[in-house]
Amino acid sequence: MRIRSPKDFWAGLIFIAIGGGFVLLAQQYRLGDMHRMGPAMFPTLVGALLAALGLIVALRAFALDGAPVPRFDARPIGVSILAIVLFGIALQWLGLIAAVAMLVLVGAYAARDVRPLENLAHAAALIVFSVAVFVWLLGLPLPLWPTS
C-alpha cells in the first residue's frame, strides 16, 4: 500500500479529525431524538458525514494518483499571523496608532524584499489613513492611544 495522492490523503485525515472532533464534542450536549432534536443532533449528523467523506477521500488516495503536498513556506504565513496577533495585543493595550504601526512594520516582513525606510514611511501613511478614514470619517469607536 502506497500513498499515491498525498494531498488527498492529508486532506482526508484532516476531515476525519474535524468531523470526529465535532461529533465527540457534541456528545456533552443533549442528543434528543429525531422528533425533538437536541443541540447535539445536527452537529453529530454533519460531523459524521464529514468524517465519512474524509475517510473516502483518504482511502482514494491509495488508488488514484495525485499531486504531492506542496512545500509550506513558513515565512509568509508565519509572519502574517504574528503581525495580526501583535495588532490585536497592541490594539487592546496601546490603541490604534501603535497597533497599525506594529501590523505594518512587522507584517511587511512576510515578503522577502523589505526596504526598511520605505516600510517606515508606509506605516506612517497607513496610520494617517486609518485614523482619518476609520476613526474620523466613519466614526468607528477605535481607541487611538493607550487606555489604562
Place this chain on the structure above:
Amino acid sequence: METLSNLAFGLGVALSGQNLLYCFIGCFLATLVGVLPGIGPVATVAMLLPFTFGLGPAPALIMLAGIYYGAQYGGSTTAILVNIPGESSSVVTTLDGHQMARRGRAGPALGIAAIGSFIAGCIATLLIAYFAPPLAEVALKFSPAEYFSLMVLGLIAAVVLARGSLLKAIAMVCFGILLGLIGTDVNSGVIRFAFGQAELADGLGFVALAMAFFGITDVVLNLEHKEKQQVFTSRIGSVLPTLADLRACFWSTVRGTALGSLLGVLPGGGALLASFAAYMVEKKFAKPPRAFGEGDIRGVAAPESANNSGAQTSFIPMLTLGIPSNPTMALMIGALMIQGIAPGPQVMTERPELFWGLIASMWVGNLMLLVLNLPLVGLWIRLLAVPYRLLFPAIFVFCCIGAYAVDNKIFDVYELAALSAVGYVLLKLDCEPAPMVLGFILGPMMEENLRRAMMISFGDPTVLITRPISAAFLFAAVALLAAIALPALRAKREEAMQE
C-alpha cells in the same frame, strides 16, 4: 403596472441624495480596490464591509450593491490588462480581452466590457423587479421541509460548479456548516463548541472568517509565488469602441445577457457558469466565426454581459429565499445579518423600501460604473503599477480593522489569525474555501429548518421525500451529483474548467 410603481418607489429611495452618494462611494472604492492586482471581488467586498457598519440598513445595502458591481468590474479590468482573473467569472474574459490588450486594443476591450455590463445590468434589473416578487410569494408558502431540501440543492449545485474535487468540496461544505454551528443554539440556549470562551457565544465572526479565507491567505499565497506580471499600460488608446465594434457586439451582448440572466438564477449558477456558457455559445453561433481566443471583441462582450447579468440575477435567490449562490452573495447575506435583517421572502413585504431601493440602486450602480469607468480608466491602470509589497500591508490593515470593527471585539482579531492558519493549510491541500463559506452561512438555517420539519412530522425523516416539492429539490440534487459522477460528463466538466 404595479412593478413599475414599485420600481419608481425604489428609484425614489435610491436617488435620494444621501443614498446616491453612498452608491457612488461604494462603486468608486470597490473599483479602486478591485482593480488592484491580486485582490478578487470577494476580498474586495469583505474589506469594504466596515465602511457600511455605521450606516442604516437601506444606505448600507445600497452601498454594498455598489461595492458588489464595482468589485466585479474591477476584476474584469485586471483580467484584460494583467491577464489575472480576479475571480473565476472573469477567467473567460482573459482569453480574448488580454489578447486585445496585447494588440494595443485594451481601450475598446475595457470600453465594451463596461458598456456590455451596463446593458446587461439594466435588463437583469428589470427581470429581478418582475420575477422576484412572485417567487418570494411562492417561497413564503414553503414549509421547513422544503426549505431544508432547497438549501441542500443550493449547496450541491454550488459545489458541482466549483473547481476541483467534488468530494473535497462537499466535505468543505460540511466543515463550513459545523463552523456555523459554533455559538449559542437558538432552540436550547446551549453554547456549543465554545471551549468556555464567552466571546464565542455569538458564534464565529463571519467577517473575520471571510477575510481570513479570501484576504489573508490570498496575500500569503501571492507572496509565495512571486510571478512577474506584464501590465499593458502603454497603449490603452481611446476606450470608445468603434462603430464596427459596436455592431459586431450587438448580438453577442444580447445572447450573453439572456444566457446570463437565466443561469444566474440557478442555485450555484451565478456569474461563473454564465460567462463560460456565453463564451461557448458565442464560439458556436457568432458569424462570421472569426478568431476567438486571438482578440475577438465579441469574446469580451458576451462573457462580460453574461457575468454581469448573472451576478445581478443571482440576487433573486438571495432576496427571495435567503440562499446565497456564491461566496460574494454569502458576504452580502452576512452584511444584512450584521444590519439585523434576516434575508428571505419576508424582507420584501416587511421592508419594501429596502427591497425596492436595492433593486433600483442596482440600476443606478450600473449607470455609475459606466460613468465612472470610461473616463477614469487611465487612473485605474496606473493603480495596476502599484507594487505588491506596498499593497499587502494595506490589505492587512483593512482586514484587521474590519474584523475588529464588526463587534469591537479584540477576540475577532485573534480569530482572524487562527482562521488564516486553517485556511492556509486547507488551500495548500487543494480544499476550496468557497463551498465552506456557503456552508457557514446556511448551516444554522439548515439546522433550524430540519428541526422544525422533524417537529411537524413527529420525527419521520421521510417527510423530506413525501412532500412533492421537497422531493423534487432533493431529486435534483441527487441527479446533479449523479451527472457529475458519470465519466463522460466529468470529462466535459474538467475540460470546461481547464479552458
